Structure formats: structure tokens, C-alpha cells
Amino acid sequence: MKKDIILSGVGGQGILSIATVIGRAVLDAGLRIKQAEVHGMSQRGGDVQSNLRISSDEVRSDLIPQGAADIVISLEPMEALRYLKWLAADGWIVTNTVPFKNIDNYPTDDAVARELAARPHVVRIDAEAIAREAASPRSANMALLGAAAPFLELPVEKLEQGIRDIFARKGEQVVEQNLAAFRAGYAHAKKQIG
Secondary structure, eight states, X not given: OEEEEEEEEETTSOHHHHHHHHHHHHHHTTOEXXXXXXXXXXXXXXXXXXXXXXXXXOOOOSSOOXXXXXXXXXXXXXXXXXXXXXXXXXXXXXXXXXXOOOSTTOOOHHHHHHHHXXXXXXXXXXXXXXXHHTTOTTOHHHHHHXXXXXXXOSOHHHHHHHHHHHHGGGOHHHHHHHHHHHHHHHXXXXXXXX
């Protein structure tokens, strides 16, 4: 098994929580992982990007070469477009549809949507709305992780255990809210891909 994943978004959206959940699931599944991050976390709204390289064999580099990513998971649609040159020809984009307009020259919503629609393998969800429907408005990142789960080749129960592990210190209610958002995102993605 080998999976190269780029996580992207802006500071404060929960990219690093997604990386942590995936990392726990990977280790729990007995696989290997390397991770590299480039982020503006200290500045809410700065771009955040993480490379996750997962394999059953040794992983030598933590950086994904251009054209090799199996999945780009993005909490912000324009950030998904930023990493297209890293995406493999048969790779998937899993993105939130809600923009975080933190720059003056942010493209129009229609322009971003057209660019994403031109790609052969895209799952687009309104992660915020899905999280709200699941009674967990602050769990959009877990809804997006749920939407990406069908492409990760990791057991769903391992991802759910990762959610339990990282949110346990916040109490059972927070754990259950994040699990509900994850499951709702998963269901939306399964509907989109058939």
C-alpha cells in the first residue's frame, strides 16, 4: 500500500487535526508514515499545507514530488487549485466548497468552481453545512475527512478511533460531534462517487 496525500487550507481550519487523525489511523493499521508541513498557523488565515506519505514499506522522503499525489484534501477550494501540479493524473481532489476569501484578488466563486469541475476526479462538499446538519458546526474538518475516507485505503474504524483519541480530552460530547460530522461527510462522498 502506498498513498501520497496533500492537505491544504488556511490557518484555523483544522488541517493539522486531520493530519493527526490520519497519522493515528496509519500507525494503528501497522503502516508507515512521513509528514512535512508548510504553514502559516501562527497567523489565522495564512496558508497551511501538509504532505502525508503513507506506505507499507519504508518511506524515504517526507515531500511529495510534483505529479505524484494520490489525493489533495482541501478545506478551501482555491487552496485545492494551488496544489494541482502535485496531483497525479488519476488523483482525486476532495474539497470544501466554501471559500475563505483572505486575499484581495481571490478569484470569483464561479471561476474556482469551473476550474474544479474541469478535473476528472473531484468530490466537492459544503463541509460547514454538513457539520451543522450533524449538530457539530465546528467540525467541518472532520466532515471533509469523512468525504476523503473512501480514497485513503484505511479502515474507517481506524479513522474513527483516531478521532476518539485526539478529541477525548475535550469530552465525550465533542468526540461524538466529530464522529457525527465524519460519518456525514463519508455518506456525502459515497453518494457523489456512486
